Amino acid sequence: xxxxxxSGTATEGTLRRFLHGLPGVDxxxxxxxxxxxxxxxxxxxxxxQLIDLAISCIDLTTLEGADTPGKVRxxxxxxxxxxxxxxxxxxxxxxxxYGDLVPVAVEELRGSGINVAAVATAFPSGRASLQVKLxxxxxxxxxxxxxxxxxxxxxxxxxxxxxxxxxEVRQVKAACGSAHLKVILETGELATLDNVRRASWxxxxxxxxxxxxxxxxxxxAATLPVALVMLEAVRDFHAATGRRIGFKPAGGIRTAxxxxxxxxxxxxxxxxxxLDPGYYxxxxxxxxxxxxxxxxRMATGRYSGRDYVTVD
Amino acid sequence: MRFxxxxxxxSTAVVDVAPSYGLFVDGAFVDxxxxxxxxxxxxxxxxxxxxxxxxxxxxxxxxxxAARRAYxxxxxxxxGRERGKYLFRIARILQERARELAVLETLDNGKPIRESRDxxxxxxxxxxxxxxxxADKLAYAGFGPDPRPYGVAGxxxxxxxxxLMLAWKVAPALxxxxxxVLKPAETTPLTALxxxxxxxxxxxxxxxxxxxxxxxxxxxxxxxxxxxDKVAFTGSTEVGKAIARSVAGTGKRASLELGGKAAxxxxxxxxxxxxxxxxxxxxxFNQGHVCCAGSRLLxxxxxxxxxxxxxxxxxxxxxxxxPLDKNTDIGAINSPAxxxxxxxxxxxxxxxxxxxxxxxxxxxxxxxxxxxxxxTGVSQAHRIAREEVFxxxxxxxxxxxxxxxxxxxxxxxxxxxxxxxxxxxxxxxWMADKLAAGVVWANTFNRFDPTxxxxxxxxxxxxxxxxxxxxxxxxxx
Numbered sequence: 001x002x003x004x005x006x007s008g009t010a011t012e013g014t015l016r017r018f019l020h021g022l023p024g025v026d027x028x029x030x031x032x033x034x035x036x037x038x039x040x041x042x043x044x045x046x047x048x049q050l051i052d053l054a055i056s057c058i059d060l061t062t063l064e065g066a067d068t069p070g071k072v073r074x075x076x077x078x079x080x081x082x083x084x085x086x087x088x089x090x091x092x093x094x095x096x097x098y099g100d101l102v103p104v105a106v107e108e109l110r111g112s113g114i115n116v117a118a119v120a121t122a123f124p125s126g127r128a129s130l131q132v133k134l135x136x137x138x139x140x141x142x143x144x145x146x147x148x149x150x151x152x153x154x155x156x157x158x159x160x161x162x163x164x165x166x167x168e169v170r171q172v173k174a175a176c177g178s179a180h181l182k183v184i185l186e187t188g189e190l191a192t193l194d195n196v197r198r199a200s201w202x203x204x205x206x207x208x209x210x211x212x213x214x215x216x217x218x219x220x221a222a223t224l225p226v227a228l229v230m231l232e233a234v235r236d237f238h239a240a241t242g243r244r245i246g247f248k249p250a251g252g253i254r255t256a257x258x259x260x261x262x263x264x265x266x267x268x269x270x271x272x273x274x275l276d277p278g279y280y281x282x283x284x285x286x287x288x289x290x291x292x293x294x295x296x297r298m299a300t301g302r303y304s305g306r307d308y309v310t311v312d
Numbered sequence: 313m314r315f316x317x318x319x320x321x322x323s324t325a326v327v328d329v330a331p332s333y334g335l336f337v338d339g340a341f342v343d344x345x346x347x348x349x350x351x352x353x354x355x356x357x358x359x360x361x362x363x364x365x366x367x368x369x370x371x372x373x374x375x376x377x378a379a380r381r382a383y384x385x386x387x388x389x390x391x392g393r394e395r396g397k398y399l400f401r402i403a404r405i406l407q408e409r410a411r412e413l414a415v416l417e418t419l420d421n422g423k424p425i426r427e428s429r430d431x432x433x434x435x436x437x438x439x440x441x442x443x444x445x446x447a448d449k450l451a452y453a454g455f456g457p458d459p460r461p462y463g464v465a466g467x468x469x470x471x472x473x474x475x476l477m478l479a480w481k482v483a484p485a486l487x488x489x490x491x492x493v494l495k496p497a498e499t500t501p502l503t504a505l506x507x508x509x510x511x512x513x514x515x516x517x518x519x520x521x522x523x524x525x526x527x528x529x530x531x532x533x534x535x536x537x538x539x540x541d542k543v544a545f546t547g548s549t550e551v552g553k554a555i556a557r558s559v560a561g562t563g564k565r566a567s568l569e570l571g572g573k574a575a576x577x578x579x580x581x582x583x584x585x586x587x588x589x590x591x592x593x594x595x596x597f598n599q600g601h602v603c604c605a606g607s608r609l610l611x612x613x614x615x616x617x618x619x620x621x622x623x624x625x626x627x628x629x630x631x632x633x634x635p636l637d638k639n640t641d642i643g644a645i646n647s648p649a650x651x652x653x654x655x656x657x658x659x660x661x662x663x664x665x666x667x668x669x670x671x672x673x674x675x676x677x678x679x680x681x682x683x684x685x686x687x688t689g690v691s692q693a694h695r696i697a698r699e700e701v702f703x704x705x706x707x708x709x710x711x712x713x714x715x716x717x718x719x720x721x722x723x724x725x726x727x728x729x730x731x732x733x734x735x736x737x738x739x740x741x742w743m744a745d746k747l748a749a750g751v752v753w754a755n756t757f758n759r760f761d762p763t764x765x766x767x768x769x770x771x772x773x774x775x776x777x778x779x780x781x782x783x784x785x786x787x788x789x
Contacts, residue, residue: 023585029585041317043320047318
């Protein structure tokens with residue numbers, strides 16, 4: 001790994017040998033492990049803790065072509081005060097939107113401590129020239145985005161052009177300036193867990209601050225086996241380099257129960273240092289309301305209906 | 313954030329443990345003739361659960377006679393299809409009462425509820441379902457057009473998987489038309505007694521299944537009884553040898569499933585994360601109380617350090633404690649005698665110069681506990697690498713070449729199972745061919761299925777259980 005991390009100009013061959021030299025992932029075994037961890041029983045105080053943590057780790061997201069400033073303002077209001085009836089409810093970590101709406105979110109979130117995350121680099125397909133991707137990134141950063149969610153070029157990855165992927169991540173990272181970079185692997189298109197592991201390493205070598213499973217536009221998205229393999233990569237990268245990379249599962253996490261399963265994976269794979277919005281995010285839109293309903297239930301002992309949470 | 317699982321204990325309200333039990337003979341619970349009462353305890357708390365009977369020779373005789381009568385008058389005359397119906401019914405009741413069985417198994421045995429709930433009980437039901445399917449198809453099993461049962465099967469099972477071993481023994485015996493007298497282990501009789509109740513619930517004809525609880529003496533009476541046509545035993549090699557001697561020349565058939573000291577071989581191209589899980593599952597599943605446990609880890613030298621580091625990190629996340637807690641990974645050692653044996657062999661390991669390691673692990677104050685333990689620097693000459701510990705103790709050895717791995721793996725008096733971890737398919741096949749073991753798992757460990765025959769080479773036993781091969785133990789052409 002030395003040769004790969006220290007040299008800025010890794011050759012295609014060196015990279016391939018390195019990535020293919022990573023331990024393989026046995027899919028059956030990974031799925032079995034994820035299933036075992038998903039059967040952990042999280043109740044009472046432990047559940048309460050994780051529900052609040054989940055809320056504070058959410059990148060509350062809207063990524064629709066139909067998004068309007070009004071929609072984004074509504075989302076920001078919800079992010080700042082998820083449960084209007086309960087001041088003790090934590091706020092979310094970030095609002096995740098398309099780049100052109102960054103100014104709206106920046107204004108709306110000023111002083112709230114909530115970050116603005118923008119998807120960039122020709123999200124969600126990533127099929128544009130590097131110049132366009134970099135400009136997309138610079139625009140979002142210039143408009144005030146604190147975090148950039150980029151997509152890798154899956155076509156380049158699957159055809160084995162690893163150096164190209166690495167180079168793009170590096171250049172986007174440079175274009176981010178002080179903004180944090182989350183690299184989306186779109187694992188649903190990578191097909192194998194071996195690819196997920198390799199892409200994770202590639203993104204981390206390229207300077208990712210976070211690695212992220214999915215755009216949310218492709219299914220399957222953040223499955224537990226994929227999350228497990230990416231967390232293992234994060235854990236191993238930390239052991240090898242001392243650098244702590246964050247992880248963001250996104251897409252398909254809709255219930256508090258799902259979120260808890262993901263946290264169990266983190267707790268038993270990477271350890272509790274990652275149970276922190278600084279190193280863990282949940283990309284979600286509908287998850288928040290289920291967390292709020294669960295939270296209300298734990299406070300009152302009763303389930304309330306969906307009209308007791310807001311729909312922004 | 314520091315995260316801890318809140319306690320998640322399974323409720324014991326689903327189980328109704330009687331203060332005392334008789335023997336199950338001829339379809340009814342009966343008082344012993346010459347048996348003596350003894351207590352069965354919860355190994356996790358040392359609390360007495362119930363009082364059961366150690367059946368005496370007269371009790372065994374009564375049970376064998378009942379089994380003979382049921383065989384002659386009812387069971388051997390039933391068409392296979394009818395026997396199959398009973399087995400299907402039992403299988404369904406096992407599923408319906410799964411939670412009750414799992415909780416009771418955990419109370420009596422000390423194993424985590426996660427395992428009794430997710431492994432023992434579903435597999436026990438699966439064995440009944442599978443053999444129910446065979447009951448009317450025995451003519452197609454490959455033992456001739458009209459294979460016949462032996463008659464009365466005397467079955468002696470161990471304490472590590474009480475209900476599952478019962479299923480492994482009773483389901484094929486009944487499917488093939490035999491009747492049984494079963495002796496569960498003295499420390500874990502309760503699920504067998506609950507199974508007796510299930511036989512009643514299923515309206516199984518009286519005498520087809522008889523259960524005589526007790527210890528070694530009861531087992532000996534059963535094995536040596538003239539009325540027994542077929543002996544089936546799972547347990548220690550030492551007792552297995554004694555049984556082999558006792559049945560020699562009697563005309564009784566015997567199948568023996570005995571000890572093991574399995575090699576779990578990890579090559580340098582293995583899927584490391586899954587291999588670590590497989591190593592953990594191989595030796596710490598059921599506290600290592602598994603005859604096919606992967607108790608000798610053979611690591612290729614080039615990855616030994618990396619795998620060992622990953623393994624130690626992983627052991628740090630194992631949760632030991634209340635077996636009824638749904639998040640417990642490692643439960644209690646089944647008995648003080650077994651705990652003493654594990655301690656003794658571990659001490660010997662240290663005295664012989666191997667390095668002992670356990671994760672920081674708090675043991676409960678009451679009950680019988682032993683932390684997950686690794687021995688590194690082990691050589692084939694160490695007793696810890698030769699003898700079956702039957703506990704959560706892993707010996708780690710290294711090798712340099714595939715040939716050396718095979719040589720070391722096979723260099724044991726046992727041959728029940730082995731594991732191979734490599735991404736190279738051709739090497740898996742090559743290893744499977746060379747390893748002298750009844751089961752070779754590739755990139756997995758401790759996987760069981762009723763369709764897959766299980767049994768040993770050398771001192772690991774005679775015969776197979778499960779699959780088409782397993783029927784042979786209860787049929788002749």
